Amino acid sequence: MDRSLALLQVRERVKNENLIKHMLAVEAVMKSLARKLGEDELKWGICGLVHDIDYEETYETPEKHSIIGAEILQNLGYPDDLVYAVKVHNEVHGLPRVSLLDKALWASDPVTGLIIASALVLPDKKLESLTVDSVIKKMKKKDFAKGANREQIKSIEEIGISLEEFLSLSIDAMKEIANELGL
Numbered sequence: 001m002d003r004s005l006a007l008l009q010v011r012e013r014v015k016n017e018n019l020i021k022h023m024l025a026v027e028a029v030m031k032s033l034a035r036k037l038g039e040d041e042l043k044w045g046i047c048g049l050v051h052d053i054d055y056e057e058t059y060e061t062p063e064k065h066s067i068i069g070a071e072i073l074q075n076l077g078y079p080d081d082l083v084y085a086v087k088v089h090n091e092v093h094g095l096p097r098v099s100l101l102d103k104a105l106w107a108s109d110p111v112t113g114l115i116i117a118s119a120l121v122l123p124d125k126k127l128e129s130l131t132v133d134s135v136i137k138k139m140k141k142k143d144f145a146k147g148a149n150r151e152q153i154k155s156i157e158e159i160g161i162s163l164e165e166f167l168s169l170s171i172d173a174m175k176e177i178a179n180e181l182g183l
Contacts, residue, residue: 001079006046009076013053021181023049025112025174026105032173033104036161047082047105051089066090091152100159107156111170114139114148119183127175127183132167 014020030048034041054069070087074080085102088095089109097103118138119127138144139153156166174181 001042001046003042003046003049006049010050010053013072014056016056019052019055022112022116023052024177024180025116026051026108028173028177029108029112029170030104032169033108033161036169037100037104037159039100043079043082044101044104046078047085047101048108050078050082051086051105051109053086062090063092065092067093103155103159107153107166108170109152110148111153111156111166112174114145114153115167115171115174116181116183117145117148125183127171127178127181130171132164132171135167135171136164 010020010023014023026048027045028048031041031045033039034044050069050073051066052069053072054065058065058068066087066089070083073083073086081099081101085097085099085105087093088097088102089105097106115127115130115135118135119125119130121138122129122134139148139150153166154163157163161169174183
């Protein structure tokens, strides 16, 4: 697997820069989780990077999102476990998330949105100023970052990582690419 090639494939299919930033953020969080869990950082990172490769194509048909993405990735020769993780990250399909990779992607996808939204309401709009406590406070506000499914984020506990540790790990991972994210 080649990260540069994966990014090129993403950029060929995704034109929205904010969506690309989201995918880069999920990549960073997934790599950090892989490091913590002793998993393959390259594979997990690429999984996060490509997980929404079909989003612009399926925007108006969300029931096809991730099914089309999985087909694209399978046709490009990505590993079966990565393809399956992408396929099951859309809850519409009701497919079981069974592996650590599946569960990590499921939790990582919305946490990046919550973290970005939390940073954007800070005076300096910088990840560097963000704390776990401030994100937890924002998480408790149901009207804040409504698209960031709280239960999905909390599901990280299924793989033995506390919410606080996950938020800390995710914030730190995203801080490493703050310039790319514009935060």
